[in-house]
Amino acid sequence: MQTFIDILSSIFIIFGTFFFFVGVVGLIRMPDVFSRMHATTKCDTMGAGLIYFGLIIWQGMTFTTLNIVLILVFIWITNPTAAHYIAKSAYVLKLKNETLEESNL
């Protein structure tokens, strides 16, 4: 039983690290702000969820597990919200710059 829990937890943690790696590759290679955000936010949320889930399985039911679940719920709520707000800010900024250039022409 302990070996099964170890193997399951290791698989979850390795897959979470893989998702983080895919997010970093998207952040470096993508050409635009919105594509970078598209790559980064989804991979970060998924990878953090997988890694925390693996740690929870490995740790068992303790008080620390409750704390980790709190962090996990917080990240799942705030990460898409922050990405949405950055996207709105970038869009408004781009629109403002374009209208400024047109008025200068």
Add this chain to the structure above:
Amino acid sequence: MVLTVIIVCTILLLLMTFVGLFRAYVGPTAADRMVAINMITTKVTTIIVMIALVTAQELYVSVALVYALIGFVTTIGVSRYLMKGKLD
């Protein structure tokens, strides 16, 4: 076995954090830098939790929670300042 996996994954996440710092340094616009800083915050939170569980010092998990909170407030504040030019 699982301790080795967690330590190796922590080192890999640390290297990825430095690669993300590259994008925060060269990013053409300010929104690129904000995306990179948001990603670095999530990664550092995960690294703090993994180190706390490996070294069996559970107090650091609360530090990770506070770090996630500060990162969210930073992202919202800087984005709002970029969008409106002021903070009220």
